[in-house]
Amino acid sequence: MALQKTLIVVVGPTAIGKTALAIKLAQHFDTEVISADSRQFFKEMEIGTAKPSTEELAAAPHHFINSHSVQTLFSTGDFESQALLLIESLFKTHQILIMVGGSGLYIDALCKGLDALPDTNMNIREQLNLQLANEGIEAIKSQLAEHDPEYYAKVDQANPQRMIRGLEFFLSTGTKLSAHLTNSKKIRPFKIVKIGLNMDRAALYERINLRVDQMMSAGLLEEVKSLQAFRNYNALNTVGYSELFAHLDGDLSLAEAVEKIKQNTRRFAKRQLTWFRRDDSTAWFEPNQQDAVINHIVQQIS
Structure with missing residues (x-):
């Protein structure tokens, strides 16, 4: 067993397989998963955020999935404070916890902390x-x-x-x-082990394109139609939703909107990788190296 309470953080670009790895780790270490995906918090946004499936959610306990409404202001600071309280509670019954997500700012807020800022209007x-x-x-x-x-x-x-x-x-x-913004790092009362997933860029882009096609087949356009009343909320100013709102406004054909979603998602994945690569403490693996990831974690916590 680990000698110290440890948070395993799984990061990487969209569509690379972070959810599958997080569930395998949760099952291996008999623990729970905390989502750090800033779009999966929102219960109204289902298909376009690539949330874990019903089967995946049943495979391991998950937190911060469908936890908030798009009508609720939920800042990075809110996530930091609420996630720290949750982690403190979960560590009472678990030695290891898994956090997974592609939202770099939220990952950093939890791992490094945010600067204390004055209130705004x-x-x-x-x-x-x-x-x-x-x-x-x-x-x-x-x-x-x-x-x-x-x-x-x-x-x-x-x-x-x-x-x-x-x-x-x-x-x-x-x-x-x-x-x-001083970027002064806060000391957390637990060990943090960071795992990054990456793969051949062309193969990743193929995964992204396929996922977008699957989202459309699953009814993403209908989901976006149902959310038109909320379109001015920040949560919906995001890839997969903005493009289809533009289609519904008559600015893009459906084919153009779908191609825009693929293009913007590929760009988003590139920005995610740029963000996560800045952290030298992250150990990088490919999605098919799940056993190697487990071995690395065991070495880190032993």
Whole structure:
């Protein structure tokens, strides 16, 4: 058995097989899985977020799947505080826990902690969300670039929520968010072992394209139609939903929207890999090396 409480963190790009590995690890170590996928929190978004199937959810206990509504504000800081409380509780009955996801900011929030920041004005956030809906992302981009160019340079510029956060902070406090981000790492009361999954880029892109086709066959367009009333919420300004909203608006044909989803998902996967590769503590494996992953973990915790 492990001498120290240990969190195993499984990261990697979308569609690579993180869920399958997390379940195998949970079964091997007789433990539970914590999702760190910022889209799978939302119960209204099912098909387009590639949530674990009913069978997969039954194969191991999962947390932070369908835990919130798209109408609920659920920030990275909220995830950090709620996940830490959950981990503390689960460690009372488990020596090892599994966390899995492709949302780098949420992984870092849990593993390294976030900087303490002053409160912002929620009315400003609502105004910026309305501006995003009416004028598009370019209007937010230009304002953020003007007011906080340092944050703008490093933020994911395809993520409206992250950019609105930077602009909201400046308009609320009069100071730059970049000036408050010290990247000072917090010490967690448990060991962290990070596992990364990667594979041949062309093969990964084939997986992504196939997954998008499977999502469409499973009824993604119908799911998006059912969510039109919520389309201005941040949670739905995301790949797989934005493109089909554009189709429903008449801006794209269905074939064009599907191709856009594939293209944007491939770009997203590339950004995920860039993010996770920055962490030298991550041990990298291919999806078919599950036994090697288990052996590595056993060596790390022995």
